[in-house]
Amino acid sequence: MNVLLAEDDLQLGELVSFMLKRKGGYQVEWVKTGEDAYDYASSAHYDVLVLDWMMPNGNGVDVCRDLRKEGYGGAILMLTAKDAVEDRVVGLDAGADDYLVKPFEIDELLARLRALARRNYAPIVEETVSIQGVELNRNGQMIQKGGESIQLSPREFQLLDLLVQNKGRVLTRDVMLDRIWGYDADVTAKTIDATVKLLRKKLDVFGRPDIVQSVRGVGYKVED
Incomplete structure (x- = not known):
């Protein structure tokens, strides 16, 4: 998952950036002003924008509101020391999807980011979708081409379907484990790699491994 962190407190920003990378396995860009937050979010794709409320050159609420006016569709989580109900209402009304009050535990921040990521990866409703000449049949959990069908295992299907839902987007192993196996499952990143290997063998029957x-060092993706 790609995260843009906007936090002007150097100590907190360094800690959060480090922990998001180490514990969450996320790709993190860290900026320290509201102006940079707006510019970065407007010019690149991020799965989640973590915005501090109080920053120089544009506060987080204004940045959030301006991005939403411009049609920004990514998830936004607001960080702030303001814990009054009316302050939360202001942040949410500005377009934030979630609101976390300082001080906070890193594990709670990670959990909220995972929840936002799950909302962002919305399922596609088509029963059959074409991927570079190979069809993924969701009802039958199989791949098809030229009248030939190959059955996928439940995990192979879930993995391919998740990648297809997010065409062009790199999914980290961390996100894939969460979405397919769940964080409580006794699996590792090697499980993802092994499943991909099996899936590629089946795709190779159609000449498309x-x-x-x-x-x-990041994860996997599917292109159009």
Whole structure:
């Protein structure tokens, strides 16, 4: 998951950025002003924007409101020391999806980010979708081409379906584990890699093992 962190407190920003990378396995860009937060969010894709309320050159509420006016559709989580109900209402009305009061525990921040990511990866309703000439049949949990069908295991289907739902977007192993196995399951990133290997063998029957692309050190993606 790609996260844009906007926090002007150097100590807190460094800690949060480090922990999001280490514990969450996320890709993190860290900016320290409201102006930079707006510019970065407007020019690149982020799954979640973590916005501090009080920043120089544009506070988080204004940045959030301006981004929503411009049609920004990414998830936004607001960080602030303001804990009054009316302050929360202001942040949420400005377009924030969630609101976390300082001081906070890193584990709670990670849990909220995972929840926002789950909302963002909304399922596609088509029963059959084409991927580079190969059809994914959701009802039958199989891949098809030229009248031939190959049955997928439940995990192979879930993995391919998740990647197809997010075409063009790199999904980290961390996100894939959460969405498919759940964080409480006794599995590791190697489980993802093993499932991809099995899935590619089945795609290779149709000459397309490269449909699932590896992004070194990050995760996997599917392109149109």
